[in-house]
Amino acid sequence: MYTYSPTAILITGASSGLGKALALEYGRVGVVLWLTGRNEARLLKTVRAAEQQGATVFWKILDISDQEQVRDWIDEIEEQTPLDLVISNAGITGSHSIGDEIETANTAHAQVSTNLGGTINLVTAIAPYMQKRRSGRIALISSLAGMQPISDGPAYGASKAGIIAYGEAMRDHLHEWDVFVSVICPGYIRTPMADQFKSWRPFEYSAEQAANAIRKSVARKKAFFPFPWPLVLGIRIGKFLPWKLRRLANQRFNYER
Template sequence: MFSHSDSLSNIRLQYPNPNLSNKKNWPVTDNFDDFPRCRMVMGLPSSWCNFHSVPIIVQTSPAMVVKKKQMQRNSGSNILITGASSGIGRALAIRFAEPGVSLYLCARNLSALQNTSDACRNEGANVEIAQVDVRQNEAVKAWIDQIAEKTRIDLVIANAGVLGSHGEERCFEDTETAQLQIATNLGGSVNVVTSVVPHMQKQKGGQIALISSLSSLQPIADMPAYAASKAGLNAYGEAISFFLHADGIDVSVICPGFIKSPMAEKYASWRPLEMTADKAAARIKRAIARKRAFYAFPLALYAVILLGRLVPWRLRRLTTKGFNYQR
């Protein structure tokens, strides 16, 4: 069996077919997201691999095995998630839960949060929970400071959010409902970020993920304050990503589409391409691992929104009426 080694990537390639051994210049990539698909590791066109049935065995050195495991691991071993009692927050906590990971979860609903904690412990993670309202800056800061005193904070996911709308019989969304959404969705995320950044700057690194929404890119008539809070979060996230880059802190703004959750169930409407919280969490986790600065999904709905921005206002208004809540 012939072999060829690449000194840069520590990849050892063995060719069962002797006729392949003279291909000395095959490119090698370190994109382990695609490993072990041979056509990606070898940089070969898919047509070539399909024709030859990919007769290649890829073996790794110990150094490569370690690197691959590091790539597969969670973005950080110490992870903070707000709004972890239900919906995407709960699904994310369970997705990140595994042996060696410490999860620090907060929410207002302590009993529901305990259920999330139990599910994460079943996956082998260490879990600490706290009843925290992200609108209360002092409470948020005390929670984060307490964690930072005993461990490094690798990843923070600012997920806590609420949704509101107008009332019956064309009763316009009141001030209390609007302010609650802005204070939680935008203000709460700001409280989390401003509390954790000094610790990440001190430790010279970390990652922050802000859970926004596709409604921030195309608001609908029935959720004005919600869309405004998420649009503000997009702007805030992009701005801090520019500033914190020099500190080695990565920021991701995540914009999911329609997600099945207790919060969404309160408002029935047309919800194209709706997905479960668990499926959304899987995509979000992957985007965080890849340190995506901005990630919107599902792609088809995101593309429609971008194209819709080119449509005249009157037509766009008529189109978005289909998304209004059923009352």
């Protein structure tokens, strides 16, 4: 039986979807949450819901891709209370246009800047504090798309694959200071962002189910947690197939087809 009860938790991308579900999964009496997102009205709904569960909640609207904003926010928090757990969840997605136009450079860079860049900004801001006190956990939300990208979401897959690589390397490095980094790769989750996927979404979790699974994996100190297992198994088997066969299978998972 694994027990882990962090009392000071930061979650990015908490205004809706998985981030909101994570805030409500962890939010309870005795827990202090620091939440951020880009949409103030939606974020405040999360704040109020977590407060109703008994949590103490602080919130801030910021751009996770802005290194200075993130660093200043972490410095401000750490002056008040050392963070036990930091969950890097904020992310955006994008795809090619309908027709023959490929995903634009601006669309691609925005995803890399937010998804991977935001993760790097957060980890590099909090890690030195955790190293000093030789404790702390960091959970990075990647995606199964980081293990097997879909053809009409190349930058999204690249940004999530980058999170996997970055998290694996940082876990090895920070282990010396007893700071643990988890890399988590969810499959389909029923969220507003996922609604952009119009094609097949097998083994889809609700946001609440995914948040519960993630909380358990963090408590068990799972270094790498991809789920659900049928999709993970399919991806791993697919790596042994010729790319043409893999391509045919992957077309079922595109945004629009």
